[in-house]
Amino acid sequence: MFIAMNAFKVKKDSGDAFEAAWKGRDSYLNEVPGIIHFSLLRGEDDEEGLNYSSHTIWESKGDFESWTQSEAFVQSHRGGGTTTPLLLGHPQVSLWDAVIEQDFTSKGD
Amino acid sequence: MFIAMNAFKVKKDSGDAFEAAWKGRDSYLNEVPGIIHFSLLRGEDDEEGLNYSSHTIWESKGDFESWTQSEAFVQSHRGGGTTTPLLLGHPQVSLWDAVIEQDFTSKGD
Numbered sequence: 001m002f003i004a005m006n007a008f009k010v011k012k013d014s015g016d017a018f019e020a021a022w023k024g025r026d027s028y029l030n031e032v033p034g035i036i037h038f039s040l041l042r043g044e045d046d047e048e049g050l051n052y053s054s055h056t057i058w059e060s061k062g063d064f065e066s067w068t069q070s071e072a073f074v075q076s077h078r079g080g081g082t083t084t085p086l087l088l089g090h091p092q093v094s095l096w097d098a099v100i101e102q103d104f105t106s107k108g109d
Numbered sequence: 110m111f112i113a114m115n116a117f118k119v120k121k122d123s124g125d126a127f128e129a130a131w132k133g134r135d136s137y138l139n140e141v142p143g144i145i146h147f148s149l150l151r152g153e154d155d156e157e158g159l160n161y162s163s164h165t166i167w168e169s170k171g172d173f174e175s176w177t178q179s180e181a182f183v184q185s186h187r188g189g190g191t192t193t194p195l196l197l198g199h200p201q202v203s204l205w206d207a208v209i210e211q212d213f214t215s216k217g218d
Binding site (some may be wrong): 003018019022023029030032035036037038039040041042043044052053055078086095096097098099100101102103105107 | 112114127128130131132139144145146147148149150151152153159161162164166171192203204207209210211212213214
């Protein structure tokens with residue numbers, strides 16, 4: 001399992017507009033090999049602004065890297081500039097490889 | 110969906126020992142209501158050291174909060190001090206609520 005996150009610092013009055021932009025986008029992820037899950041996460045606010053992060057789970061780092069070089073990636077980021085005025089600073093990418101995993105979805109009660 | 114992460118900065122020569130400590134622990138998570146998935150993630154190294162993060166996925170923030178007040182939480186953190194000498198600084202908790210979610214595990218080929 002591999003996780004790619006992109007952290008966004010959003011202006012205090014722009015949370016609704018930022019979420020609406022993400023809800024309205026076409027992610028083009030449905031056709032991408034190795035994609036498991038996408039979410040937009042909201043963290044705790046701080047004095048500067050609102051903290052959001054995109055969060056994608058992949059079967060492997062290779063699947064993520066192939067996606068970043070694909071036409072689907074270009075398509076999905078074509079509208080990305082529309083949220084730039086809502087942000088404080090540049091988004092910060094972080095990439096994570098799972099070294100231990102435990103899945104509890106099939107546990108008994 | 111709710112995600113709790115705890116970021117650890119590990120000394121450059123202590124990655125193996127840090128991973129071994131996590132692999133050897135009893136998480137006590139199997140009996141915890143609302144837990145979906147646990148992973149220990151390794152990020153990209155930087156000049157200071159190695160970046161790791163624990164990463165737990167929950168059905169809701171309430172499930173996570175109940176766990177932090179439970180006996181299972183106390184049990185699972187009883188051995189936490191054993192990794193302290195391997196760390197640079199204190200772990201940094203971040204808590205995330207999903208505002209958008211897309212699951213691709215049931216997609217067709």
